[in-house]
Amino acid sequence: MENYKLTPERIAAYGRYLIQEERAPATIEKYLRSIHSFAAWLDGRAVTKETVAGWKEGLLEEHRSPSTVNAALSALNGLFRFLGWEGCHARFLKVQRRLFRDPARELDRNSYDKLIAAARDLGRDRLALLMETICATGIRVSEVRYITLEAVQRGRAEIRLKGKIRTILIPNKLARKLLKFAGKEKNVSGEIFLTGNGKSLSRRQIWAEMKRLCKYTGVAPSRVFPHNLRHLFATAYYRAYKDIAKLADVLGHSTIETTRIYLLTSGAEHQRQLNRLGLVS
Incomplete structure (x- = not known):
């Protein structure tokens, strides 16, 4: 796998792409917040399947809800599709359909x-x-x-x-x-x-x-x-x-x-x- 580096320029380009795709401002803000969080966690390391999986595990250890984790992974997967980093996609958590509201x-x-x-x-x-x-x-x-x-x-x-x-x-x-x-x-x-x-x-x-x-x-x-x-x-x-x-x-x-x-x-x-x-x- 190539040495994929997540730079501010690549994140900014993805943000511009989301605007062109007419995504809702709140959606763009949420996606970029997750991506910046992931970039900070990487601390300069390359993006790989293993680092993505490690970040995912970290979110679970912080007791984030499954829906929150999946939303963060969705943001990353969208970024990876945009960059052509197909081998980095993360698997979503499998969550049984809820029967009633919290x-x-x-x-x-x-x-x-x-x-x-x-x-x-x-x-x-x-x-x-x-x-x-x-x-x-x-x-x-x-x-x-x-x-x-x-x-x-x-x-x-x-x-x-x-x-x-x-x-x-x-x-x-x-x-x-x-x-x-x-x-x-x-x-x-x-x-x-x-x-x-x-x-x-x-x-x-x-x-x-x-x-x-x-x-x-x-x-x-x-x-x-x-x-x-x-x-x-x-x-x-x-x-x-x-x-x-x-x-x-x-x-x-x-x-x-x-x-x-x-x-x-x-x-x-x-x-x-x-x-x-x-x-x-």
């Missing part, structure tokens, strides 16, 4: 209502409406920028992400609230949710603002992050209509298998299902 990370409707109420009580109307917008439409936090005044006036937003375009309908009640908010903010065009300086809200800023609500609500911080609002939308939609194919289209998933992950029952609900079997005398 209760420590599950956001239920009651907790969601507490977060919205707390945001309003604290005068953080923008945050309350932002959370309602994500939860009522199922959009990703990276897609918030597509909620513009023009989209609200039309009642639909065109989401362009990952090389795909999908149309999101905006519920009437939400549209009225968004228009009222835009009028109050003297917003005459463009994005609805902006910083005080007129810039787009970043994923990190939205995440941080949501986390601050935890101390006022008693909701565990592990349950509070933007993507959980999307999960709550998926659960509510499926319970109401039982149409997983349409839900997959609404969420922008390429396969129904991805959507199934969003519909895992809670551990408590799974326990009730087992109890109802009545197989213990």
